[in-house]
Amino acid sequence: MTESGSREDVEIKLSVNGRPVAAAVEPRTTLAGLLRDELGLTGTNIGCDTTSCGACTVLLDGRAVKSCTVVGAQAHGRSVVTIEGLADGDRLHPVQRAFHEHHAVQCGFCTPGMVLAAVSLLGSAPGPLTEQDVRLALKGNLCRCTGYHNIIQAVLAVANTQAVPAVSNGDE
């Protein structure tokens, strides 16, 4: 990690889905670009590149962020969880399972971002959630199939029926 300015590649080390990763990134590479193009984690979708759509949402140190507006070099020393890192082996994360059970997926493009925004919401909300809570929390995630109803139902089902395991931030 160089501290002086350089247009040359920046050496970074981070945790991605619990595994240590070292990479050399061009400064202008966004975190979304790093994940997709350098690390091959194409579950993180890029819809708009301007924070509008939420398809690129990942967890950065446990909180949902839009990876199209984080510079890859900023992930140095941080932990990132993408949709690929959410399941525990073959066991889906409760939010993934709820999306499956409630048919909260249509074309699937928005799904990774929706799931991770929901995981972040459930991790930060102590008590039961109302439909309005969920709608407000997911309003930065667009579904152009307009399949919001089942997505909201899926998140509510998890919120109000079971404890959601915290997502490891990879530091342990």
Added chain:
Amino acid sequence: MKPPPFDYHGPASLGETLRVLAEVGPHGKVLAGGQSLIPLLNMRLAAPAHLVDINRVAELDTIAAEPGGVRVGALARHAAVERSAAARAVQPLLGQALRLVAHPVIRNRGTVVGSLVHADPSAELPAVLALLGGSVRLARLGGEREVAAAEFFTGPLESAVAPGELAVSAFFPALPERSGTAFCEVARRHGDYAVAGVAAAVTLDEDFRIAAARVACVSVGPVPVVADVTEVCGPRPAASVGWDVDWDAVARAVQDRIDPEEDIHATATYRRHLTGVLVTRALKSAAHEAGHGEQGEL
């Protein structure tokens, strides 16, 4: 990989940040939450030669709530201030406004001070700072200055931050006892840029008459438009003892002060109309909140 090329600087301390900013001068841009800057880069609307990332400067990640007000450091995220019960207790308008800023995932990343420096005329936080008469502390290599809100916002997307300077914190003053606040806005979608919006602060006297009333309007001028409407409002009884205020006159007084522009979302006339409606709504809500705590004693 959409942004234009830039040199990346990742200083780890405030001193080093100021040295880098002094070095790069007008060619440098500070990267805090990046929720406005990176989209601007991705859209190629900005192409700074140097990005100075302050996310490693832990000493800037502070929220200090004291009886006199809340000082928010340059790295405090919207979500952190929103969650801070101490900050909301000292200055409730912060929580009222932050709820309206974009949406939760953006608030996880975006910073309060970054919003102020970005100085979008449709943004909520500049209006909050302007309404409260707050200030922004600017540091540079070898010195610092505190700039009052009235001088800080100099135009659309323009602030008083000079090349080589870093906005290290912002101060949101508390209001006197028997004060209430509100933030009302109309946006095409919740969290989207406000078509019009009004922040209001009302202070009542011991007889629950309006002793001070101010509003700050967004999206109707190049910077937040602050109007003191105390004279038009009072001194008349407020929320708890009836609405003896000529609200139409108050709305007109503010409408006379603004200069809205037309865009694809709203005509200037519609923005003026909305502002009048929101002025009334926000002031009533603020006055109600101001009187609420002691209503039982009347």
